Amino acid sequence: MFTKKALAASVSAGPAVYVESVFQSWLYTGNGSTQTITNGIDLAGKGGLVWIKKRSAIDNHVVFDSARGITKQLIPNLTNAESTDANAVTAFNSDGFSLGSGGSGFTNESAATYASWTFRKAAKFFDVVTYTGTGSNRTVAHNLGSVPGCIIVKRTNTTADWQVYHRSLANTEYMVLNSTAAKATGATRWNSTTPTSTVFSLGTEATVNASGGTYVAYLFAHDAGGFGDAGDQSVVKCGSYTGTGSSPGPRIELGWEPQFILYKAASTTGDWGIHDSMRGLGVGTSASSGTGNRLEPNTSDAESGAGNFANIDATGFTITPTVNDINGNGQTYIYIAIRRGPMKTPTDATKVFDVDTAVGTTAAQSLIQTGFPVDLSITRPTSSGVGAHFADRLRGGTSNSYNLLVSSSTAAEVSSTGYAYDFAYNNGIRQTVISPGGSGTELFYNFRRAPGFFDVVAYTGTGSARTVSHNLGVVPELMIVKKRSAADNWVVYAGDATDYLILNTTAATADLDTMWNDTAPTSAVFSLGTNDDVNGNTATFIAYLFATAPGVSKVGSYTGTGTTLNIDCGFTNGARFVLIKRTDSTGDWYVWDTARGIISGNDPYLLLNSTAAEVTNTDYIDPLSSGFQISSTAPAAINASGGTYIFLSVA
Numbered sequence: 001m002f003t004k005k006a007l008a009a010s011v012s013a014g015p016a017v018y019v020e021s022v023f024q025s026w027l028y029t030g031n032g033s034t035q036t037i038t039n040g041i042d043l044a045g046k047g048g049l050v051w052i053k054k055r056s057a058i059d060n061h062v063v064f065d066s067a068r069g070i071t072k073q074l075i076p077n078l079t080n081a082e083s084t085d086a087n088a089v090t091a092f093n094s095d096g097f098s099l100g101s102g103g104s105g106f107t108n109e110s111a112a113t114y115a116s117w118t119f120r121k122a123a124k125f126f127d128v129v130t131y132t133g134t135g136s137n138r139t140v141a142h143n144l145g146s147v148p149g150c151i152i153v154k155r156t157n158t159t160a161d162w163q164v165y166h167r168s169l170a171n172t173e174y175m176v177l178n179s180t181a182a183k184a185t186g187a188t189r190w191n192s193t194t195p196t197s198t199v200f201s202l203g204t205e206a207t208v209n210a211s212g213g214t215y216v217a218y219l220f221a222h223d224a225g226g227f228g229d230a231g232d233q234s235v236v237k238c239g240s241y242t243g244t245g246s247s248p249g250p251r252i253e254l255g256w257e258p259q260f261i262l263y264k265a266a267s268t269t270g271d272w273g274i275h276d277s278m279r280g281l282g283v284g285t286s287a288s289s290g291t292g293n294r295l296e297p298n299t300s301d302a303e304s305g306a307g308n309f310a311n312i313d314a315t316g317f318t319i320t321p322t323v324n325d326i327n328g329n330g331q332t333y334i335y336i337a338i339r340r341g342p343m344k345t346p347t348d349a350t351k352v353f354d355v356d357t358a359v360g361t362t363a364a365q366s367l368i369q370t371g372f373p374v375d376l377s378i379t380r381p382t383s384s385g386v387g388a389h390f391a392d393r394l395r396g397g398t399s400n401s402y403n404l405l406v407s408s409s410t411a412a413e414v415s416s417t418g419y420a421y422d423f424a425y426n427n428g429i430r431q432t433v434i435s436p437g438g439s440g441t442e443l444f445y446n447f448r449r450a451p452g453f454f455d456v457v458a459y460t461g462t463g464s465a466r467t468v469s470h471n472l473g474v475v476p477e478l479m480i481v482k483k484r485s486a487a488d489n490w491v492v493y494a495g496d497a498t499d500y501l502i503l504n505t506t507a508a509t510a511d512l513d514t515m516w517n518d519t520a521p522t523s524a525v526f527s528l529g530t531n532d533d534v535n536g537n538t539a540t541f542i543a544y545l546f547a548t549a550p551g552v553s554k555v556g557s558y559t560g561t562g563t564t565l566n567i568d569c570g571f572t573n574g575a576r577f578v579l580i581k582r583t584d585s586t587g588d589w590y591v592w593d594t595a596r597g598i599i600s601g602n603d604p605y606l607l608l609n610s611t612a613a614e615v616t617n618t619d620y621i622d623p624l625s626s627g628f629q630i631s632s633t634a635p636a637a638i639n640a641s642g643g644t645y646i647f648l649s650v651a
Contacts, residue, residue: 017227019235020341022048022120025260025276026096026426027055032110034090036098039426041118043092048120049128049218050089050097051076052106053295055279055303056113061295062106064089066121067128068216070097073106074154076297077178082156082214115279115295115303117260119218124226125236127219130156135211137191139199142219148195149222149238150336152177153207157214160207165190165200166334167222168240169266175334178298180325183266220336228343235339240266241319245329247288248311249319252335257314257471259340262297267332270325272297275309277340278373279424282394283311283458285403285413286485286540290320291396312394314457314469345452345473349552349651352448355576355595357441358431367428370446374429375456376544377421378407378445380606382596384613388606390482391421394456395542405482405542407503407589407608413484443595443606445577453549456542463537465517467525476521476545477555478648483533484540491515491533493526494583494646495557501646504609506586546648554627554649557583562632562641567649569627574598575649578621578628579608584644587637590620598623 024039041048047066053059061076071086087100088107097118102108119126123145131140133155142148151165162177169175174189175182188203195201200217202209209215222238225231234255241250259277264270275281275292282291290310293303309326310317317337319327326333346352354370368374373393380388387408395403395413403413420432429446447454451473459468461483470476479493480503490503497516499509514529521527526545528535535541548554554569569575576594581587589608596604596614600623604616620634627649630639638645 016229016231016344017122018341018343019227019339020343022122022125022235023260023338023341024118025278026116026118027278027424028114028116028426030102030108030110030112030114032101032108034098034100035108036093037096037116038093039096039116039118041096041120042094043097043118043120044094046120046122047092047128048118048126050092051117051119052089053115054106054109054112055115055293055295057302058300059112059302060106060300061297062088062104065128065216065218066092067130068156072156073104074156074216076162077300079159079161079178081158081160115276117274117276122226124221124224124234126221129217129219131215131217133202133206133209133211133213133215135204135209137201137203138209139201140217141199142217144219144221145197145226146221146224147197148200148219149236150220150334151195151200152218153215155207155210155213155215163189163205163207165195166240166266167238168332168334175264175266177272180269180271180298182268233339233343235343237337238335239337240332240334243319243327243329243331243333245322245327247320247322247327249322249327251318252316252337254316254337254339257312257340258317258337260338261310261317261335263326263333263335265325265328265331266334268324268328271299273309273326277312277393278426279303280396281310281312282396283313283540284308284320287311287318287460287538288320290318311458313459314471340449340471342450344450346450346549346552349576352450352453352552353577353650354444354446355593356444356446357595358444367425367430368444368446370428370448372448373426374423374446375449376447376454377429378447379421379431380443380445380591380608382441382443382604382606382614385611387611388608390544391423392456392542392544393423394458395484396423403484405484407490408611410487410489410504412486412488443593445593450549452547453553454547455545457545458540458542461528461532461535461537461539461541463530463532463535465527465529466535467527468543469525470543470545472523472545472547474523474547476526476547478546478646479521479526480544481534482542483536484542486536486539488533488536493521495555497521497527501581501583503589506588506609508585508587509583552651555647556649557644557646558630560630560636560639560641560643560645562639564632565630565639566624567627567630567647568624569649569651571627571649571651572625573651574623574625575628575651577648577650579648580638580645581647582637582640582643582645585636585640590638592621592628598628
């Protein structure tokens with residue numbers, strides 16, 4: 001029962017807010033006409049900022065915000081005053097924004113590719129403020145609801161540099177967004193006064209406070225909480241690090257995995273940089289080789305594919321290059337980092353899992369439409385000769401390259417030898433067949449990372465018992481681990497910290513305390529022993545973590561009966577994907593899906609541990625609204641009386 005005090009607190013707190021409702025990186029291709037970007041951000045009701053940059057060619061950055069009006073544009077890499085373009089961003093919508101024909105070419109040129117970053121106004125995340133200068137020391141009110149970690153100010157009625165305040169610098173220092181210059185001292189910028197949770201201070205400098213001048217300020221919070229189910233999670237941090245000049249370089253602890261990082265050398269010259277997970281912010285092939293395509297806010301340059309920047313992990317990122325504008329020895333760097341989403345536990349399986357088919361005969365496959373950004377794609381031809389490919393966003397992929405892991409093989413990760421997977425899409429994934437041929441159907445099992453459902457973790461082994469952080473948010477019930485840097489087995493955790501299974505074999509459960517260190521995972525970490533398969537010193541690994549999300553997924557077990565057996569997963573419309581493995585004896589890793597048919601008749605299946613063609617003439621499982629049904633005709637590998645089995649199903 002609520003006390004009056006608790007009830008009042010509950011009411012005043014309002015509904016939970018998640019990072020996916022206030023920030024989105026969104027990629028699109030221009031069409032030279034009109035189009036709508038539906039990214040789920042309420043700009044019409046809440047207001048905010050849209051920042052757009054052409055990726056495929058040299059062109060200016062451009063920003064639009066709700067405070068100045070959607071037709072008013074500013075160019076971060078130039079000193080230009082505000083200008084009007086009625087054909088650029090034409091509307092702020094309740095779920096994104098609309099584009100016109102892009103008269104300037106900055107926003108919607110036909111066939112050009114673009115990156116956009118949308119920041120919604122929200123307490124403890126981001127605010128937009130406009131004001132008119134006075135020429136005298138003063139304060140400006142804001143609604144950030146916390147002390148700003150970074151403030152970017154631009155004079156709009158005439159040419160002027162973009163002025164940057166950052167909490168990691170002294171309140172007498174500033175930086176310039178449109179410049180490579182190091183930090184400078186200027187007490188008249190911020191009046192030598194640190195901002196508060198209600199105001200920021202200005203001196204008399206004309207770039208921030210000339211009498212009669214008009215200005216816009218973009219304010220970013222720092223580690224202020226306010227998000228997640230309990231309202232106690234932060235989604236943005238403004239911090240700094242000191243370069244080492246070595247690789248790997250410094251590790252920055254955020255407490256969560258970033259999806260967007262804006263950074264700049266403060267103590268030396270260098271370009272600003274922007275990396276995001278939609279364009280490849282992930283992990284390299286080793287601890288010293290980061291990933292990420294770079295865009296530079298201070299230049300009009302096209303996207304650079306050589307933007308080696310960092311390896312990200314579940315709680316932060318590690319700088320990997322040794323170049324001076326990212327990791328010079330003893331140099332200081334500032335950054336703004338935004339947390340990866342989604343933060344909200346899914347309730348609709350179609351938002352986080354998709355099963356689809358395509359015919360793998362041409363080099364240019366159509367986009368596999370999923371309706372969500374794909375974080376893991378398990379691809380398996382139905383014909384024989386090729387095992388199941390595991391491709392994921394964290395390890396990266398482009399239209400012509402792909403880091404290959406095959407579940408039927410012990411082989412180390414290698415560059416693509418026939419297939420490539422491009423994850424740079426908000427609503428799906430594109431596969432390219434490097435060497436087209438054959439006419440077999442390919443299956444795509446596409447997963448999105450989401451709390452309570454699925455997570456992906458990359459880590460480097462130490463050879464010593466340890467824990468690895470994850471962002472599943474609940475205790476993992478099924479974990480699949482593969483060494484990337486050398487040949488080794490796929491090791492599977494299935495609910496018992498003393499046992500393990502091998503995905504690439506038919507072997508039964510085995511007991512070995514050096515796998516999971518005889519320690520059950522928690523909602524924040526999983527444990528590793530000293531075994532080389534899961535924690536070899538300096539080796540790189542990838543781990544896929546699954547859990548039961550009510551109505552969405554089920555990780556479970558059953559005991560066979562040799563007769564018809566109903567498996568209740570808590571679903572309402574049956575399972576679209578089913579994986580089964582016998583644990584007390586040998587047995588294959590069977591997979592069924594609704595793309596090929598989970599019906600009352602024959603149900604085609606494939607094996608993750610084999611390159612054999614699909615089997616189409618058996619009826620081992622049947623549909624069941626609450627999950628799936630094991631047939632009485634199923635073999636011992638699926639339904640032996642007294643046999644024990646594990647399964648993963650998705651609604």
